[in-house]
Amino acid sequence: MTYVVAEACIKCKYTDCVDVCPVDCFREGPNFLVIDPDECIDCTLCVAECPVEAIYAEDDLPAELVHFTALNAELAKLWQPIVEKKDAPADADHWKDVKEKLNLLER
Numbered sequence: 274m275t276y277v278v279a280e281a282c283i284k285c286k287y288t289d290c291v292d293v294c295p296v297d298c299f300r301e302g303p304n305f306l307v308i309d310p311d312e313c314i315d316c317t318l319c320v321a322e323c324p325v326e327a328i329y330a331e332d333d334l335p336a337e338l339v340h341f342t343a344l345n346a347e348l349a350k351l352w353q354p355i356v357e358k359k360d361a362p363a364d365a366d367h368w369k370d371v372k373e374k375l376n377l378l379e380r
Contacts, residue, residue, distance in 0.1 A: 274315055274330055274331050274332055275308060275310040275313040275315065275331050275342075275345075276308050276313050276315065276317070276319060276320065276328055276329065276330055276331065277308060277310075277328070277329050277330075277331050277334060277338075277341050277342050277345050278299075278305070278306050278307050278308055278327055278328055278341065278345055279327050279328070279329055279334065279338045279341045280327070280338060280341065280372075280373070280374055280375055281323075281325040281326060281327035281369070281374075282305050282306055282323075282325065282327035282328075283304060283305050283368070283374040283375065283377055283378050284304050284305075284362065284364070284365070284368035284371070284374060284377055285324075285325050285327070285361065285362070285365045285368050285369050286301075286304055286305060286306055286361060286362055286365065287323065287324050287325065287361045287365060288301075288306065288355065288357075288358045288359045288361070289322040289323065289324060289358060290306070290319035290322045290323050290328060291306070291355050291356065291357065291358055291359075292322070292357070292358040293318040293319055293322050294316075294318065294319055295314070295316060295318070296312050296313070296314050296316075297312070297354050297356045298312035298313045298314075299319075299354065299355050299356075300348065300349045300351075300352035300353060300354055300355065301352055301353060301354075301355035302348060302352045302378075302379065302380065303379035303380075304362070304377070304378065304379045305348075305378055305379070306355065307344070307345040307348045307349050307352065308328075308345050308349065309345075309346075309349035309354075310331075310342075310345060310346050310349065311349075312349075315330075317330075324369070325369045348380070351380075
């Protein structure tokens with residue numbers, strides 16, 4: 274089982290999770306983070322660090338977010354690793370409670 278970054282991260286992109294990852298499995302896109310399923314060791318450390326609760330165990334994803342498993346795997350192959358916490362986008366707090374943001378994902 275791997276962990277998956279879901280929709281709540283889009284346009285928020287808080288990177289608190291990156292700081293605690295012991296294997297550097299996060300990948301960074303323009304306005305979203307993903308977890309490389311081939312690198313994730315299921316340690317769970319990132320889950321508690323995410324201020325928008327965007328990280329789920331693959332088996333615990335709500336039905337409407339299951340497609341994020343494939344999306345994380347796809348984008349992890351394209352995006353570069355992120356290994357240090359960065360400042361969140363200036364408008365991250367505005368986006369943290371917005372639902373249905375998949376159409377805003379920048380690849």
